[in-house]
Amino acid sequence: MSTGEEHVVGFIDLGTxxxxxxxxxxxxDRAYSELNRLKEVVRLGEGEFIANVLQPQAMxxxxxxxxxxxxxxxxxxxxxxxxxxxxxxxxxxxxxxxxKRLRREAGVDVRIISGKEEARLIYLGVSSGLKLGxxxxxxxDIGGGSTEIIVGNQQEYFYLDSLNLGAIRxxxxxxxxxxxxxxxxxxxxxxxxxxxxxxxxxxQRVKPLxxxxxxxxxxxxxxxxxxxxxxxxxxxSGSVDVLTRADLKTxxxxxxxxxVEERAKVPGINPERADIIIPGAAxxxxxxxxxxLSEIRIxxxxxxxxxxxxxxxxxGDGEWMxxxxxxxxxxxxxxxxxxxxxxxxxxxxxxxxxxxxxxxxAGLHKLGESERELLEYAGLLHDVGIFLSYRRHRAHxxxxxxxxxxxxxxxxxxxVMAVTVLYHHKSYPRRKHPQFAELDKRHRRVVRILCVLxxxxxxxxxxxxxxxxxxxxxxxxxxTTQLNVTAAGDCQLEIGELQNHTWSFKKTFKKRLxxxxxxxxxxxxxxxxxxxxxx
Numbered sequence: 465m466s467t468g469e470e471h472v473v474g475f476i477d478l479g480t481x482x483x484x485x486x487x488x489x490x491x492x493d494r495a496y497s498e499l500n501r502l503k504e505v506v507r508l509g510e511g512e513f514i515a516n517v518l519q520p521q522a523m524x525x526x527x528x529x530x531x532x533x534x535x536x537x538x539x540x541x542x543x544x545x546x547x548x549x550x551x552x553x554x555x556x557x558x559x560x561x562x563x564k565r566l567r568r569e570a571g572v573d574v575r576i577i578s579g580k581e582e583a584r585l586i587y588l589g590v591s592s593g594l595k596l597g598x599x600x601x602x603x604x605d606i607g608g609g610s611t612e613i614i615v616g617n618q619q620e621y622f623y624l625d626s627l628n629l630g631a632i633r634x635x636x637x638x639x640x641x642x643x644x645x646x647x648x649x650x651x652x653x654x655x656x657x658x659x660x661x662x663x664x665x666x667x668q669r670v671k672p673l674x675x676x677x678x679x680x681x682x683x684x685x686x687x688x689x690x691x692x693x694x695x696x697x698x699x700x701s702g703s704v705d706v707l708t709r710a711d712l713k714t715x716x717x718x719x720x721x722x723x724v725e726e727r728a729k730v731p732g733i734n735p736e737r738a739d740i741i742i743p744g745a746a747x748x749x750x751x752x753x754x755x756x757l758s759e760i761r762i763x764x765x766x767x768x769x770x771x772x773x774x775x776x777x778x779x780g781d782g783e784w785m786x787x788x789x790x791x792x793x794x795x796x797x798x799x800x801x802x803x804x805x806x807x808x809x810x811x812x813x814x815x816x817x818x819x820x821x822x823x824x825x826a827g828l829h830k831l832g833e834s835e836r837e838l839l840e841y842a843g844l845l846h847d848v849g850i851f852l853s854y855r856r857h858r859a860h861x862x863x864x865x866x867x868x869x870x871x872x873x874x875x876x877x878x879x880v881m882a883v884t885v886l887y888h889h890k891s892y893p894r895r896k897h898p899q900f901a902e903l904d905k906r907h908r909r910v911v912r913i914l915c916v917l918x919x920x921x922x923x924x925x926x927x928x929x930x931x932x933x934x935x936x937x938x939x940x941x942x943x944t945t946q947l948n949v950t951a952a953g954d955c956q957l958e959i960g961e962l963q964n965h966t967w968s969f970k971k972t973f974k975k976r977l978x979x980x981x982x983x984x985x986x987x988x989x990x991x992x993x994x995x996x997x998x999x
Contacts, residue, residue: 472499474537475771476547478526478574480509480608480632481740482683484768485533487540494776499540501768504529505736509552509609513636518556523565530570546775547574550582550767551609551630554875560902575874579626582767583612584871587621589770590681590763594618600675602755605766606684606747608632608740613666613751615673622673624871625666629659631684631737631744638743644724647742652720655743659750667754678760680707683737684744689762690732691715708759709752716745774872791872795841798868802851804844808928813843815935816921822937826945828973829913838877839914842884843921862886862899880907880914887915888922892968916965916972923961924949931955944976945969951982959986 470491477484484503488496506526511519530547537545547566553559554576566574577585586605594601596618603614609630615623638655680689685707692711693704695718719727719742728738737744752760777790799809820836823829849860865882873881883900887893893900893911900908924932934950949959959981969977979986 471544472537472540472542473772473775474533474540474542474545475768475775476530476533476545476572476574477766477768477771478506478508478530478547478549478553479767480550480552480610480630481505481507482608483508483526483529483533485536486768486772487537487542488772490772490776496772496776500536502533502536504532507608507632509630509632509636511636512552512556513609513633516555516557518552518558518562523562526562527565527569530566530572530574534570534572545572546771547572548585548767548771548874549574549576551579551607551628551633554578555609560904575876577874578869578878579610579612580624580869581871581873582610583614583624583626584621585767585770585774586612586681587614587616587624587770588773589765589767590679591616591618592769592773593763593765594679599677600673602670602673602675602678602757603681604678604685604748604751604760605681606631606744607682611663611747611751613670615670615675623670625669627663627666629662629747631740631747634658634743634746635740639739644739646722647720649720652716652742652746655746656750659747660754663751663754667751670755678755678757679763680748680760681763681766683734684741685748685760685762686764687732687734687737687741688712688715688745688748691719691730692732694731705762706759707748707762709749709757712745712749712752716742716749719745791837791870792841794871794873795844798864798870799844799848802848802864804848804851805928807930808925809844809847811925811930812846812918812921813840815924815932816840816843816918818935819917819921819937822935823917823945823973826937826939828937828945828975831910831913834877835880835910835914838881839884839917842881842888842914842918845881846885846888846918846922858886858889876903876907879903880911883911884914884918887911888918892971912972916968919965919968920947920962923965924955924958926958926961927955929953932958940978944978945973946978946980946985948980949982955981 470489472489475486482503483506486501487499489499490496506529508522508526510522534545559576563574566572587603590603598617600615600617605612607630609632611627611629613625614621634655689704689707692707692715696711696714724738728735816839820839845865846861848864849857852860862882862885865885866878870878886899893915895901903911924935931953932949932951932955936948938946938948940946962979966977
């Protein structure tokens with residue numbers, strides 16, 4: 465995105481219960497002005513959490529709403545639409561079918577984000593509406609499928625977590641759709657026990673962080689505060705901006721004594737939440753008890769408001785706001801946690817980027833900056849699996865990358881990095897391999913290119929001595945590409961390893977690869993696909 469121009473961008477947050485739209489006009493100073501916002505209840509997670517399958521009617525509702533949002537954003541001449549999906553989508557076994565349907569019927573590419581990434585975006589959205597300074601705050605966001613918990617001040621977060629606790633998820637677990645009567649105290653206590661068991665480790669980690677205030681966001685908390693203001697303070701002395709634990713107890717007792725039909729008529733309630741309000745209340749009730757919170761301040765900001773802040777951080781020169789720098793920090797944090805050999809990892813990443821740039825200049829591919837960035841990060845993490853064991857370390861690296869919940873990335877980006885690392889040595893990606901097959905056609909092509917570049921880069925530092933200083937692809941003729949290697953010392957082991965991968969280069973780019981070391985062309989050895997011998 466150019467930093468010197470204004471742009472209109474639409475942001476869609478496709479949650480488990482509601483879908484939200486925010487259309488903004490961005491300004492060169494990374495500020496933005498809001499043009500429109502919209503929220504629709506879609507109940508995407510309805511009926512899902514029994515077998516983790518999105519139901520046809522729920523997907524249909526979501527597609528219709530997303531189509532409406534896209535058309536609205538386009539009405540403002542939006543140049544880009546950024547859409548993310550959260551708990552219901554990331555847990556669904558049929559999420560690929562759903563994403564394809566959204567692309568086909570709504571004309572939007574939706575990215576599924578991890579729970580911790582969801583928490584990070586919520587933090588950006590809520591904290592930006594507060595004046596915290598250096599004061600630490602606890603942030604709690606209760607969604608339909610998950611609850612995010614964050615501790616941070618104005619400038620940074622210190623803790624991020626996402627719990628599989630949400631109003632729709634708990635309703636599915638503890639209630640039948642046919643149950644419409646009051647909720648017994650025994651049933652409510654049973655829900656609380658589940659919340660407590662699911663959040664015990666998070667509570668243990670949050671308590672020592674010594675925050676001075678608690679802030680709650682999401683429709684559930686906003687609605688509970690509105691009910692409390694009318695039920696507990698009918699004279700108008702109550703505030704919808706604060707929910708006290710005492711008022712919450714009163715609200716819970718009142719709502720549990722009513723049928724769903726009666727709850728829908730309670731002053732202050734959103735009738736569409738009448739069935740799921742009690743499971744949602746049980747979550748915040750239990751968290752307030754266990755964290756000893758006397759009150760929680762209510763914010764109407766959340767993930768939707770965090771998305772433009774995150775998007776706009778990709779421009780400008782302020783490093784703390786630089787989205788790419790943030791993503792790289794997340795990558796390096798995983799590397800350090802696994803005790804990676806940093807000098808080797810960074811050298812392989814740098815060589816991989818040289819190979820990417822020169823192969824693009826040589827006309828071998830047409831990938832862009834996003835794929836280049838993922839290759840760099842795959843280079844940095846290619847050996848993290850050694851932390852577990854050297855044997856099968858590529859498979860271990862794949863597992864670490866897929867399961868680390870890297871911040872700033874969506875699930876597809878994480879999968880591309882992980883699969884690229886999985887195939888950075890002998891085995892070539894094939895459709896029969898499940899890790900590769902789960903990618904769509906475009907990203908399978910991306911991985912084939914990136915894994916070849918990464919295996920060449922890793923070979924060029926086989927001794928971990930950083931002897932090879934520069935590499936560059938140059939077209940030699942229509943059927944041949946030459947790789948020029950510049951080294952500052954003996955690199956025969958690197959050249960020998962490099963020659964083992966000329967077959968995968970030819971398989972991917974349909975060209976023969978010849979090597980040149982310090983200006984002298986190297987004789988090409990007889991080479992075959994090693995998978996015909998051993999994988």
